[in-house]
Amino acid sequence: MQFQINGRVVEARDFPSHRTLLDFLRSQGLTGAKEGCAEGECGACAVALVTPDPAGSRLRVVNSCLLLLAALEGQEIYTVEGLSQPGTLSEPQRAIAEMGGSQCGYCTPGFAVALFAEFHRPGRSGPCDPHSMGGNLCRCTGYRPLRDAALSLGSVPETDPFQLRSHLPAPELAAFSLPHSDHPFERPATLADCLSLLRARPHAPLVAGATDLAVEANLRARRWPLLVSVEALPELRVFRDSPSEVELGAALPLSEIEALWPTAPPAFREWFPLFASPLIRNRATLGGNLATASPVGDSAPLLLAFDARLNLAGPAGVRSLPLSEFFLAYRRTALLPGELIVSVSLPKPFPECAAFFKVAKRPLDDISTLAAAYSLSLDPAGLITRSRIAYGGVAATPVRVPAAEAALLGAPWNLASVRRAQHAVAAALTPLSDHRGTAAYRLAVAQTLLEKFFYQSAPVEAA
Ligand SMILES: Cc1cc2nc3c(=O)[nH]c(=O)nc-3n(C[C@H](O)[C@H](O)[C@H](O)COP(=O)(O)OP(=O)(O)OC[C@H]3O[C@@H](n4cnc5c(N)ncnc54)[C@H](O)[C@@H]3O)c2cc1C
Ligand code: FES
Ligand code: FES
Numbered sequence: 001m002q003f004q005i006n007g008r009v010v011e012a013r014d015f016p017s018h019r020t021l022l023d024f025l026r027s028q029g030l031t032g033a034k035e036g037c038a039e040g041e042c043g044a045c046a047v048a049l050v051t052p053d054p055a056g057s058r059l060r061v062v063n064s065c066l067l068l069l070a071a072l073e074g075q076e077i078y079t080v081e082g083l084s085q086p087g088t089l090s091e092p093q094r095a096i097a098e099m100g101g102s103q104c105g106y107c108t109p110g111f112a113v114a115l116f117a118e119f120h121r122p123g124r125s126g127p128c129d130p131h132s133m134g135g136n137l138c139r140c141t142g143y144r145p146l147r148d149a150a151l152s153l154g155s156v157p158e159t160d161p162f163q164l165r166s167h168l169p170a171p172e173l174a175a176f177s178l179p180h181s182d183h184p185f186e187r188p189a190t191l192a193d194c195l196s197l198l199r200a201r202p203h204a205p206l207v208a209g210a211t212d213l214a215v216e217a218n219l220r221a222r223r224w225p226l227l228v229s230v231e232a233l234p235e236l237r238v239f240r241d242s243p244s245e246v247e248l249g250a251a252l253p254l255s256e257i258e259a260l261w262p263t264a265p266p267a268f269r270e271w272f273p274l275f276a277s278p279l280i281r282n283r284a285t286l287g288g289n290l291a292t293a294s295p296v297g298d299s300a301p302l303l304l305a306f307d308a309r310l311n312l313a314g315p316a317g318v319r320s321l322p323l324s325e326f327f328l329a330y331r332r333t334a335l336l337p338g339e340l341i342v343s344v345s346l347p348k349p350f351p352e353c354a355a356f357f358k359v360a361k362r363p364l365d366d367i368s369t370l371a372a373a374y375s376l377s378l379d380p381a382g383l384i385t386r387s388r389i390a391y392g393g394v395a396a397t398p399v400r401v402p403a404a405e406a407a408l409l410g411a412p413w414n415l416a417s418v419r420r421a422q423h424a425v426a427a428a429l430t431p432l433s434d435h436r437g438t439a440a441y442r443l444a445v446a447q448t449l450l451e452k453f454f455y456q457s458a459p460v461e462a463a
Helices: 021-027 091-098 108-119 144-152 161-165 190-200 213-220 254-260 264-275 286-292 300-306 403-408 415-428 439-457
Strands: 004-006 009-010 046-053 056-063 077-080 177-180 186-189 227-229 239-241 246-248 309-314 316-323 327-329 340-347 354-358 369-379 384-392
Touching: 009 108, 009 161, 021 056, 046 108, 046 254, 046 384, 056 108, 091 108, 091 144, 091 186, 108 144, 186 300, 190 309, 190 340, 254 264, 264 300, 264 327, 264 354, 286 300, 300 354, 300 369, 300 384, 327 415, 354 439
Parallel strands: 004 077, 186 227
Antiparallel strands: 004 009, 046 056, 046 077, 177 186, 239 246, 246 340, 309 316, 309 340, 354 369, 369 384
16 A cells, blocks of 8 residues: 655555554654554644645644554655654744743654644634644643643744645545455445445444544454445545535544534534544544444434434445434444445424533543433424433433423423423433443433523523
8 A cells, every 4th residue: 555654655565454553653763653542542643644625635633543554545644753844843843842842752743743733724813722732641741831832823834835735635535455364454435336345244344533443453452354444435425515404424524524514503513622632533433423332422412412314325225214213222223234324414404502511521532421412493482392302321322312302392491391301301311320420420410401501592581
C-alpha cells in the first residue's frame, strides 16, 4: 500500500489488518508521536490527516494509535516532524515553546499537532480555540500555558503551504485489498462490491473510524480473519438536507457532519462537543456508535428523540428500520448477518424543542454515566402533541420511555405534567449500579434531567 507522510510517498507491505499507524511511524524512525495509552485517551500519538471540507480540504487531528495502517491507503498525513522546516519552528510550536507549554515533553508533539491543525482550520477568525487540544493530556505542565499559546496565535499567511493545500480536495478513497495470510483487509469502493463481499463472508466485521475496534485490538488483542472497511462507500458518506428529512451517512465522521450541517438543531450542536474529544470525533461515526449497541453510546438517545430511522443494506436488499426497534438486548442489534447501516434519516419537521444532557464524571471527554434526550412539539394552545423521552445508561440498551411520553400527550407543558412523566420514568427504568453510578443515583438523575429540560424549555412559566 502507498500513502503520504509529510508530503513524501511511503510504502508498507505485508502487515496484518490490526497494525496501527503509530506502530508504523515509530518503526520508520518518526518517533515524535508517542504511545501514552493506546486507547485514544491521551493524544500523545496525534497526527494530522487531510480530510474533506466543504471548501476543499482540512487538516484534522487524529489518534494514530487508533488509525489502522491499512485504512491510510491513498491518504495524506502529517506528523510533528513535518510541521516545520529544519531550523525553524512552525507558529504553533513557537507559541507553545515561548509560553512555557512543555516540561518533560512527552505530550508536546501531540499538542503541537492538535494546535497546528486548529491554526490551519479553514475560515478561522480570531485566535485559536484552546478546546481544539481537548483530547490531549499533559501530566506536568498544566494547561494554562498551552491555552495561552492557542490564544496568542493570529491568522495564517495566504502563502503558507498548508493554507494553499487546503484549497485542494482531500485524496479520494479508492478500493483497496490488503493481502495477508491471516489478517487481510478489504476496502470496497461501491456498496454493491461491499455487499457481495459480505454475501461470501457475512460474519466479517466491518470497520469505519476504528475508534472502538482498534481499542479492542490494542488492549484486548482482538484479531480478525478479515476486516471490511466501509470508509470508501459513497452511500455511507452522504449528507442530505431536504424539506422532508436530513440524511446522515453512517460512515461520515462526526466532525464532518458538524461541518456539513451548520443549521443542525441546537440539541445536536450542543451534543457534538460532548462526544469524546476532537481527535475521536474526527474519526468516530454514527454507524460505528449505533452498531456497537453500547448502553452508554451517546448518539442513540439523541437520535431516538428525533425519531431517527436507519437505512440498512444487506444480502437480502435494503430496508428502513426505526431506531427504536434496532436495539434488541445488551450489545445486540437487529442487524442481520452481512447487513450494514447505510445512513440515518431524521424526519422533518423537527420537534420544536429538544435537548440532550450528558452526565459523566468529567464534563468533557468522558463516557456517559447517563445520557438523556427529550423532544416536544406543542399546538397553538400550548398542549403537547408529541413527546420523546430517551435515555442511555439506564438499561441494557438505549431506551425510550413510552409510558412517560404518553403521560405528556395532550397536556400543557407545566410542572404538573413533568411530575407525571417523572413518575412514569421511575416506574419504567431499572438501571444497574456500576463504578460510574448506583442504580438509585441514575434513577434520580433520569428524573431530574426531565425537570431541567422543563426549566430550559419553558422559562416563562418556570419563573
Ligand atoms: C477515547 C474514547 C472516547 C470515547 N468517547 C465516547 C463518547 O463520549 N460517547 C460515545 O458514545 N462513544 C465514545 N467512544 C466510543 C466510540 O468512539 C464511538 O462508539 C464511535 O462512534 C464508534 O465509531 P467508529 O466509526 O470509530 O466505529 P468502529 O470502531 O469502526 O466500529 C465499531 C463497531 O461498529 C461496527 N460498524 C461500523 N460501521 C458500521 C456500519 N456502517 N454498519 C454496521 N456496523 C458498523 C463495526 O463492525 C464495529 O463492530 C469513545 C471511544 C474512545 C476510544
Ligand atoms: S496513545 Fe494515547 S491517544 Fe494514542
Ligand atoms: S509536558 Fe510532561 S506530560 Fe506534558
